Amino acid sequence: MPESREALLERLRNAARQVRRDVFRALRAGGSGHAGGSCSAADLLAALYFHRMRVQPKDPNWPGRDRFVLSKGHANAALGAVLAQAGFIDDSVLDRFYHFDSPFGMHPDIRMDGIEMCTGALGHGLAIGMGMALGARIQDQGFHTFVMIGDGELHEGSNWEAAMAASHYGLANLTAIIDFNKIAQSGPLDELVRVDPLADKWRAFGWEVREIDGHDMGQIVDTLDALPFHGDRPSAIVAHTVKGKGVSFAENTYLWHSNNVTDEVYERALAELGPK
Amino acid sequence: MSAAPSWRDRAANQTRLAFGQALLELGEREPRTVVVSADTQDLLGIRPWIERFRPRFIEMGIAEQNAIGVAAGLATTGLRPYVCAYAPFITARSMEQVRNDVAYARQRVVIAAAASGISLGVAGGTHHALEDLALMRSLPNMTVLVPADVEEAYQATLATLDIDGPVYLRLGGRVEEPPVTRLDAPFPLGKARLLRPGNDVAIFACGAMTSLAVQASDTLKAEGIAARVLNVSTIKPLDRESILAAAAETRGIVTAEEHHLTGGLGGAVAELLAVEHPTRMRMVGMPDAFASIGPTVKVREKYGMSAAAIAAACRELL
Numbered sequence: 302m303p304e305s306r307e308a309l310l311e312r313l314r315n316a317a318r319q320v321r322r323d324v325f326r327a328l329r330a331g332g333s334g335h336a337g338g339s340c341s342a343a344d345l346l347a348a349l350y351f352h353r354m355r356v357q358p359k360d361p362n363w364p365g366r367d368r369f370v371l372s373k374g375h376a377n378a379a380l381g382a383v384l385a386q387a388g389f390i391d392d393s394v395l396d397r398f399y400h401f402d403s404p405f406g407m408h409p410d411i412r413m414d415g416i417e418m419c420t421g422a423l424g425h426g427l428a429i430g431m432g433m434a435l436g437a438r439i440q441d442q443g444f445h446t447f448v449m450i451g452d453g454e455l456h457e458g459s460n461w462e463a464a465m466a467a468s469h470y471g472l473a474n475l476t477a478i479i480d481f482n483k484i485a486q487s488g489p490l491d492e493l494v495r496v497d498p499l500a501d502k503w504r505a506f507g508w509e510v511r512e513i514d515g516h517d518m519g520q521i522v523d524t525l526d527a528l529p530f531h532g533d534r535p536s537a538i539v540a541h542t543v544k545g546k547g548v549s550f551a552e553n554t555y556l557w558h559s560n561n562v563t564d565e566v567y568e569r570a571l572a573e574l575g576p577k
Numbered sequence: 578m579s580a581a582p583s584w585r586d587r588a589a590n591q592t593r594l595a596f597g598q599a600l601l602e603l604g605e606r607e608p609r610t611v612v613v614s615a616d617t618q619d620l621l622g623i624r625p626w627i628e629r630f631r632p633r634f635i636e637m638g639i640a641e642q643n644a645i646g647v648a649a650g651l652a653t654t655g656l657r658p659y660v661c662a663y664a665p666f667i668t669a670r671s672m673e674q675v676r677n678d679v680a681y682a683r684q685r686v687v688i689a690a691a692a693s694g695i696s697l698g699v700a701g702g703t704h705h706a707l708e709d710l711a712l713m714r715s716l717p718n719m720t721v722l723v724p725a726d727v728e729e730a731y732q733a734t735l736a737t738l739d740i741d742g743p744v745y746l747r748l749g750g751r752v753e754e755p756p757v758t759r760l761d762a763p764f765p766l767g768k769a770r771l772l773r774p775g776n777d778v779a780i781f782a783c784g785a786m787t788s789l790a791v792q793a794s795d796t797l798k799a800e801g802i803a804a805r806v807l808n809v810s811t812i813k814p815l816d817r818e819s820i821l822a823a824a825a826e827t828r829g830i831v832t833a834e835e836h837h838l839t840g841g842l843g844g845a846v847a848e849l850l851a852v853e854h855p856t857r858m859r860m861v862g863m864p865d866a867f868a869s870i871g872p873t874v875k876v877r878e879k880y881g882m883s884a885a886a887i888a889a890a891c892r893e894l895l
Contacts, residue, residue: 364655411682417653419682422673428643429678432650432658435635439611440654459674462643470635 309352310518316386317347317518318574321547323382323395325570328562331399334407336570337557338451339379341482341542344516349447349478350383353525358388361414367444368417368433372426373451373480374408375559380416381405389415424457426450427477431467434475434535445528449478453485455496461506468507471533477508479537480515482544486558503537515540548573585727587622590753592730593691596746597622599734600659604630607738611651613637615644615662620691621748623661641671648686649678657685657738664690664706664747665697672712679743680716687737687744688713694785694835695863696750698873707863711840713745714813721813723747723834723842724764725787726756729810732764740766749785752873757788758808769816775803778891779823779830783809783842785877786833786861792884797891804891815845821854829857829894833887835877838862859890 304312320343328334350356354367371380378398385392390404390413397403404413408421418429430448437444450460467475481499483490490496503510509531513520521540530536544558545551548570551560562570584598604610604626611633618624618636627634635651637644641662648658660667667690668675679686690709697704713721720740724730730748737744758770769781773794782790787808794804805827807819823830830850832843843860850856861881868876877883 368653418649419677422677424642425646425674425678428646428674429650429653431643432647432652433654434650435647436651436654436656439633439651439656442654459642459646462640463646466637466640466643466647 313347313351313518316351317344319386319577320347320379320382322571322574324378325562325567327378327381327395327398329567330396333559333561334378335375335559336551337544338373338376340546340548341544342376342379342449342480344518344521345478345540346379346383348521348525350387352522361389365444368446370418370420370426370430370448371409372420372448373454374421377407377409380409384415423454424459427460427463430475431463431472434472437474445474447476447478449480452479452481452496453490456494464506467535472535473529473533475535476528477537479539480542481539482542484544484555486555488555500539507534508537509534510537510539512539515542516546588727590727590755591749592724592727592754593620593748594622595727595730596689596734596748599731600626603735607657609655609657611656611658613644613648613658613660615639615641617661621661621689641666642674645671645674646678649682649684652684652686659687659689661689664693664709665704668709668712676716680718683718683742685742687746689746689748691748692750693747695868695873695876696752698871698876701870702867705868707837710812710836714845718742719813720744722810723783723812724810725784725808726754726758728760729758736764736766754785755788757791767811767814767816769807769809769819772808773806775805776826777803777828778894779805779827780833780887781807781809781830781846782833785835786882789884790833790887793887796888809842812842812845815849817849820846820849824850824854824856831859831861831887831890833861835882836862838864857894859893861887861890
């Protein structure tokens, strides 16, 4: 029997909760890390990997796989948590976050299964994803490429070089997901350099845009299911999110962009996130 | 009836155009070849390639950072991207993309960088590339090639097919680079090529300075000085063997390059010799200054990049 919508959403919400639990588990193993941007992205990542993307975790380099590029690479704890839950990497890797000679550091590394590119220097991912989408077109391959971009990251001008060119080439097989949590390392974006009106910017660059609540699993699923939004334009999802979502003391504060995670902090976070 | 022009006719003694001609042969040999341009279709002579292989051509416009990122993404899908660009911009401006997306992620991307050195002399310092070898040579995984003439540029372009990693291919501008290497010899990847024998002094030269080094050697020969000349067309990995041999067999080593004296060929040779075989050296190249505006040859001469300066450096070592 096919999975009912309610069962699907419940499964994805549970998966996202497990991602957040594993983010704090990794951060405890590392002693610190980027909880804010990892938790804001958790629901989107869970829906991508456990619903929308065609991947084969046991064959991570399967040529037909959909591609995911985490341009906001500092959320790697969340990506590692997803990859472990999906079976790309052994679950024990999560306990080696930041450890000596670990494949699992602060930022994605192509040497780890499931990671498509070394990212985290901001403003790189969209160009890389665009190259993947062009590679699919040139070789007549049907995979879709997803790039998750941070909102503060959009200060980097290279994003807009890629945005302009991707629409010029009409790359309907490319989707940008903007984790719009409104806060960067030093404070709120509106106090640093404003990125609004964000959806208008993407539209002006020729993308087909939808704005969603990036924590409403129903909206996320419906939006991912509607891709591509246009037959000959790239798609942009402006996902309004909350930095640190799910853990009250980490929510909506630049202090939790990156912070120390002791055993005590870990226990408090897990108590809020609830059981597996 | 005259014969159709050959690739050599079309290259007109300019390495940047020899690259575009070689690309046609490469495109036939390797169907995974894709070409990415940063508004450089004429600079690298790639219009014939675009006509023949249009579905595998991507114009990125004047956006070098994007060109490199896109090329890295293309490479992950199994394609073999050649990024055509201006040397000053594709290196300095896109350095982070080259470092992270290409070198660190070890993607098979070939960066064909024309208008290197002071080949765009009249354009001024904003358009000179005198630090590109230092930047590219400092990156792990990167192979750095500097062809001396059109024969070598053609063969070096074909040789990139067999390099399993990123490549920086340094090409000239709208300046003639006289023939100095042998016709049709395969590119000696990783090996410096002997152009003149001699055991008094050795000159290691690259790019446009190679023909000047040969001139210098011929001048010195008339004075009874035997100056060995080696063409270092692979800057990285460096041909340690021929450099250490010259250090042991001659009274000193001169390097010659159209690049700052820091971090380029001279720097690479000095780094090796300082550790393995301390040797008296002289370095011909661009001093620590931004170059004047002017015709390339005159600007080169002003800063001591001439056959006369190379010969003088050799005499100092005797």
